[in-house]
Amino acid sequence: MNLESSRTLGGVGAILLLIGIIPFAAPYTGVVALIGFILVLIALHGLGDYYKENRIFTNALYGFIAAIVGAVAAALTAIYIIFYTSTVTDFLHKIFPSWDGSWSSLVRQTPTTTNIKPSDIAPVVGAVFLVLAILWIFLIISAFFNRRSLKMLSTKTSVGLFSTAGLLLIIGAFLAIVIIGFVLMWVAVLLMAIAFFQIRPQPEPPVTPATPQQTPTPV
Numbered sequence: 001m002n003l004e005s006s007r008t009l010g011g012v013g014a015i016l017l018l019i020g021i022i023p024f025a026a027p028y029t030g031v032v033a034l035i036g037f038i039l040v041l042i043a044l045h046g047l048g049d050y051y052k053e054n055r056i057f058t059n060a061l062y063g064f065i066a067a068i069v070g071a072v073a074a075a076l077t078a079i080y081i082i083f084y085t086s087t088v089t090d091f092l093h094k095i096f097p098s099w100d101g102s103w104s105s106l107v108r109q110t111p112t113t114t115n116i117k118p119s120d121i122a123p124v125v126g127a128v129f130l131v132l133a134i135l136w137i138f139l140i141i142s143a144f145f146n147r148r149s150l151k152m153l154s155t156k157t158s159v160g161l162f163s164t165a166g167l168l169l170i171i172g173a174f175l176a177i178v179i180i181g182f183v184l185m186w187v188a189v190l191l192m193a194i195a196f197f198q199i200r201p202q203p204e205p206p207v208t209p210a211t212p213q214q215t216p217t218p219v
Contacts, residue, residue, distance in 0.1 A: 001042075001045075001046035001049070001050075002046075002050070003046075003047070003050050003199065003201055005046065006043045006044075006046030006047045006050065006199075007043070007047075007196050007197065007199040008043075008196075009039050009040075009042055009043040009046070010039070010040055010043030010044065010047070010192075010196035010199075011193055011196035011197045012036075012039060013035075013036045013037070013038070013039025013040035013041075013042075013043060014036065014040055014189055014190075014192045014193035014196055015036070015193050016032050016033070016035055016036030016039065017032075017033050017036030017037055017040065017189050018036070018186070018189045018190055018193060019032055019033075019036075020032035020033025020034070020035075020036055021033050021182075021185070021186060021189065022186070037064060037067075040060070040192075041057070041060055041061060041064060043196070044056050044057045044060045044149060044153070045057040047153060047156075047157075047199075051153075051156040051157070053152055053156055055148070055149070055152055056149050056152050056153050056156070057149070059145045059146070059148040059149035059152070060145065060146055060149040062145040063141075063142040063143070063144070063145035063146035063149065064142070066138050066141040066142040066145060067138065067139070067142040069138060070134060070135055070137070070138020070139060070141070070142065071135070071138075073134050073138065074131050074132075074134045074135045074138075077130060077131050077134055078127075078131050081127045081130075081131075087123045087124060087127050088124065088127070089101065090120075090123070091120060091121070091123070091124045094115060094116050094120050095111045095112065095113065095116065096109035096110070096111060096112075097112065097115070132177075136173075136176055136177060139173045139176055140170070140173045140174060142173070143169045143170040143172070143173035143185075144170060144173075146166065146169055146170075147166035147167065147169055147170045148166075149166075150162045150163060150165055150166030150169070150192065151163050151166050154166070154195075157195075157198075157199050157200075159195045159198045159199060161191045161192070161194055161195035161198065162192065162195045164191055165188045165189070165191040165192040165195060166188070167188075168184050168185070168187055168188035168191065169184075169185055169188040169189075171184055172184030172185035172186075172187075172188060173185065
C-alpha cells in the first residue's frame, strides 16, 4: 500500500468514524463507526510501513482492542446484573406490584411509582454507574494508545494536526462523564480526518555529485 492510498483510506475512514459517533445521526451508526475505525487501522498500517515505524499501527491496534474489550465487558456486566442478580427485578416489582416475574408479561403491567423510595432506586443507579465506569476506564485506555499512535504519525508526517487530535482525544476521554468530553472527541476525529488529507510525500534529499578524483601530475 502506497502513501496516497493510505492517506485516502485514513481520511475516508475518519469521516465515517466522524459520522458514526454522532448519536441518532442515522440508522446503523455503530456499524458505520466500526467500518471507519477499521479503515483508519488499515491506513495506519500502511503509513507505519511507509515511514518504517510499526508502532504507529500497533498502538492504534491496542486502542481498538481496548475499546472492544471495554464494550464487551460493560455488556456482560449489564447482562449479569439484569439476569443473574435481583437488582433490576426487585426494582421492577416496586414499579409493577402485580408482576409475576415473567419478562414476557411485563409489557402488560401498569406501572405505579407511589411506593418507590430512594433506597429502592439506589441499587439500580449504582449498577448503571458500574457499567458506565467500565466503559469510561476502557475509553481512557483506548484514547491513551490512540494518542501515542497519532503523536508518532505527527512526527513522521510533519502534520501537527495529528498531535492536536491525539491530545483532544485523551482530554475528551477523561471528560466523557460530561457532554463536553464527547464534543472534544468529535472534534479530535474531525481534525484527524483533515490531517490525513494533509499528508504529503517527504522530499527526497538532494544528491550530491561525486567529486572526481584528481590524478596527480607527474613531476
